Every structure is written in structure tokens, then in C-alpha cells.
Amino acid sequence: MIVLTTTAPIADKAVEVKTEKPAVRKKKKKIYLTFDDGPNRGTRNVLNIATQEQVPITFFIIGEHAFASKTQELTWDSLTLAPDSLVELCNHSYTHAWHNRFNSFYQSPDSVVKDFERCRDSLQLKNNIIRTPGRNTWRIDTIQFTDLKKSIAAVDSLQNAGFVVMGWDLEWHYDHSGLALKNRSDDLLNQIDSLFKKGKTKSAEHLVLLAHDQVYEDAEDSCELHQFIKKIKLKPEYELELATRYPGTRQ
Numbered sequence: 732m733i734v735l736t737t738t739a740p741i742a743d744k745a746v747e748v749k750t751e752k753p754a755v756r757k758k759k760k761k762i763y764l765t766f767d768d769g770p771n772r773g774t775r776n777v778l779n780i781a782t783q784e785q786v787p788i789t790f791f792i793i794g795e796h797a798f799a800s801k802t803q804e805l806t807w808d809s810l811t812l813a814p815d816s817l818v819e820l821c822n823h824s825y826t827h828a829w830h831n832r833f834n835s836f837y838q839s840p841d842s843v844v845k846d847f848e849r850c851r852d853s854l855q856l857k858n859n860i861i862r863t864p865g866r867n868t869w870r871i872d873t874i875q876f877t878d879l880k881k882s883i884a885a886v887d888s889l890q891n892a893g894f895v896v897m898g899w900d901l902e903w904h905y906d907h908s909g910l911a912l913k914n915r916s917d918d919l920l921n922q923i924d925s926l927f928k929k930g931k932t933k934s935a936e937h938l939v940l941l942a943h944d945q946v947y948e949d950a951e952d953s954c955e956l957h958q959f960i961k962k963i964k965l966k967p968e969y970e971l972e973l974a975t976r977y978p979g980t981r982q
């Protein structure tokens with residue numbers, strides 16, 4: 732017969748005193764989901780997904796798109812009725828650079844300013860944040876960046892007219908002929924992780940993502956956007972924010 736005996740010493744209970752450090756909440760990195768070119772046939776899906784997931788998103792609106800058809804007028808109404816805490820509406824010009832005639836548009840700074848003012852006034856936008864069509868340009872506090880030199884004068888004029896110009900750090904690219912996304916949500920998340928890691932965003936710890944409403948008319952791409960948002964929400968190091976929360980945008 733085997734007799735089991737315990738020989739282990741009895742722990743001295745009085746000795747063990749845990750020194751708990753005060754909880755330090757690590758500051759989250761901010762991601763700004765921005766969607767350009769609406770309202771159009773993809774806008775409602777984007778709005779529905781954001782509402783379902785209760786995440787903040789920013790739409791950069793083309794003025795004339797809000798009046799282009801009865802359906803788009805109704806979509807615009809839905810955007811304006813969405814809670815301010817979830818949906819922000821910014822200015823992407825009235826005519827989208829005279830219907831994508833970018834070179835001639837940016838050669839005329841006064842006309843550029845007028846086009847953005849027309850968008851602001853006709854839509855009664857509540858903030859002064861704008862995005863230049865077809866150009867990644869920034870005029871936010873100390874961030875001054877213009878991708879193409881020929882546009883510098885026009886973008887400076889926009890800043891002088893009181894606009895805050897927000898470009899983007901990363902684009903969710905799509906195939907322009909088929910309007911299909913080029914990257915899956917996991918690829919995009921990897922790109923985001925990498926940009927933060929390498930410190931390649933315009934403002935440290937802040938990343939502006941550019942997407943386009945029209946892509947999400949498609950059910951499959953819409954699903955991919957939904958997956959992307961769900962995955963972002965599961966990452967404790969990230970937090971989604973509205974454009975007016977970006978550092979330096981408050982006037």
C-alpha cells in the first residue's frame with residue numbers, strides 16, 4: 732500500500748503583499764472613417780452599417796449630388812437626420828472639381844473657393860472641414876501638405892477663406908471600372924497597423940481612412956465594410972472618431 736504524504740512547507744500568508752500599480756489607461760490610436768462623393772447609391776448602405784454598429788463616420792458630400800434625384804434627396808435627408816454623435820457631414824465641393832476637370836479647376840483659386848462656398852451654403856453644413864476632389868491636400872494647423880504643386884495656390888485660398896482641409900493617410904482602393912474593392916478588410920487592417928507602427932500618418936496616433944460611398948452599393952463589398960468595422964471594434968488599441976475630433980480642426 733502506498734501512503735501519500737505532503738511535505739511541502741506551508742506558505743507564510745502574511746508575507747505576500749501585492750503592490751498594485753495604479754491603472755494607466757493607454758491612449759487609444761484614433762481612426763477616422765471618411766466616405767467621399769455621396770450622396771449616391773452606396774450611401775444608404777454605409778449609413779445603415781454605421782448605425783447598426785453605432786460607430787462614428789464622416790461623409791464628404793458633393794453638393795450637387797444632394798439634389799441630383801429624388802432618391803438622393805431622400806438619402807441626404809437621412810444623413811441630416813442621423814445623430815450628430817455618429818454622422819458628420821463635411822464639404823467635398825459642389826461640382827467635384829467641375830466634374831473631374833481637375834487641372835483647370837485648380838488653376839482658378841477664386842472659382843475653387845466659390846465652389847466650396849456654394850456647397851457649404853446650399854447644404855448648410857455645420858463645420859468648415861473640406862476635402863479637395865482628386866487631390867490629397869492638408870491645411871490643418873501645422874499640417875500643410877499638397878500632393879501636386881499646381882494646386883498649392885488654390886488650396887491656400889481655401890485655407891484663407893476659413894476652410895480646414897483634410898486629406899487622407901490611407902485609401903481603401905477600388906477598381907474604378909467595376910467599382911469593386913481591391914483589398915479585403917484584413918489587408919486594410921494590416922495596412923493600418925503598419926502605418927501606425929512606422930509612424931507614417933500625418934499626425935502621430937491619428938489615421939484618416941478614405942473610402943468611397945459608391946463602392947458599397949454592392950452587397951459583397953458592403954459586407955466587407957461591415958466586417959472591417961466589426962474587426963476594428965474588436966481591437967482595443969483603436970478608437971473610431973469623427974473628423975471634427977481630429978487635432979487642430981477646431982476653430
Ligand SMILES: [Zn+2]
Pocket residue numbers: 767768823827864865
Ligand atoms: Zn471625390
